[in-house]
Amino acid sequence: MRLLSHRLSGIVLATTVAALVVSSCAAPEEKVADDSASVPAPETGSIPVTVQQAYAPAVVEKAPTRIAALGVGDGDTLLALGVMPTTIAPFADPDQATAPWNADLIGDSQPVVLANTSAALGNEIPKALATSPDLITAVGADPTRDQFDLLTKTAPTILRPAQYKPWQVPWNAQTIQIGTAIGQPDLARRKIAETEAFLAGIRAKNPQFAGKTAVVVTASPTGGVSVYGPEDGRAQTVAGYGLTFPPVLRDTITSxxxxxxxxxxxxRLDAADIVVAVDWEGSNDKLRSNPAFTRLEVARSGRVAYLPQEVGSAMSVPTLLTIPWVADQAVGPLAEAAGSR
Structure with missing residues (x-):
């Protein structure tokens, strides 16, 4: 998909397009979400609420009934909190709202797909506005100030907390941000507690992870690798299992x-106890046949966990839904690699 192709190849995300003029919102050809969009009643005393965030606080004065998810991962969080959004920005197949981790919750509903919110957010905004939302979430997006101002003319728009950089909001902070905005702060906290307990169970069942380091990489076309830093979703995912980013590789994170x-x-990868190689369009096959990699001690000793592309895509955006799904696919290979140390 477009988001992951930018992030996995190590190319800096394209800057978002120039501010939209109001006339750009007129899009009679845009698909409108079906009537299955729904939002549960807010918790007592949760609305109205002011959400602190980048650019300017968002004031939600009344309970939302139609929520457009403009950020990647936002749709998953809304689904986990009982909301059927009017739009979803997918991060696996760019043309499909559903993925293995959210298909059961979406069912037969047909939220509008926003296929490229990472590199061309301006092109997707009219599609979101065409669904007539009364709340917009863009925690997993990076709108310009002009785009934010445009969105807020239609509905309160929820962004990332100001202390986090774009694309680096931890899953639990994202859950609280969205849960607060939709009037479900207590449910959000319960879901976080359940997920943290799930991760604690993984750590308890896999004591071999304790004290070990892991670095997530993807092979690059030039024979090297892209390395994902501790703020990236992939590294956040393995950190949930008790594995830490190797401090000696911190200087490699330059973008x-x-x-x-x-x-x-x-x-330099030999400094890690485990290397987690996430595939992108056959990159793992190239890594397995790369002499510069296969001669490494970490490779020769079986301490590389090779994960398929769909798992890598899900790892890139940890959410209440992707975390348990990824664990089912990834913990086994990581445990095997850790056991080889």
Whole structure:
């Protein structure tokens, strides 16, 4: 998908397009979400609420009834909190709202798909506004100030907490931000507690993870690898299992949430107890056949966990829904790699 192709190849996300003029919102051809969009009644005393965030606070004065998810991962969180959003920004198949981790909750509903909110948010905004939302979530997006101002003319718009950079909001902070905005703060906290207990169970069942380091990479076309830093979703995912990012590799993270190791520097990966290789369009096959990688001690000793593309995509955006689904696919290979240390 477009988001992951930018992030996984280590290319800086394209800057969002220039501010939209009001006339750009007129899109009679845009698909409108079906009538299955729904929002549960707010918890007592939860609305009205002011949400602190980047740019300016959002004031939600009345209970929302139609919520558009403009940020990647926002749709998952809304679904987990009982909301059927009018739109979803997918991060697996860009043309499908559903993925293995959310298909049961979406069922037969047909939220409008916003296929490219990472690199071309301006193109997706009219589609979201065409669904007549009375609340917009863009926690997993990076709108310009002009785009934010445009969105707020239609509905209160929820952004990331100001202390976090774009694309680096932890899943629990994202859950609280969205849960507060929709009038479900207590449910959000309960869901977080359940997920944290789930992760604690993984750590308890896998004591071999304790004290070990892991680095998540994807092979690059030039023979090196992209390295995902501790603020990236993939690294956050393995951190939930008790694995930490190798401090000696911190200097490789030069572009926000990732960095590059050229082929001649791959030996630095031997500093990690485990290397987690997430596939992107056959990159794991290239890594397995790359002599500069296969000669490494971490590779020769079986301490590499190779994960398929769909799992890597889900890891990139930890949510209440992706975390348990990824664990089912990833913990086994990681445990095997950890046991080889």
């Amino acid at each position: 926000g949430f990732y960095g590059e190791l050229p082929a001649e520097s791959l030996d």
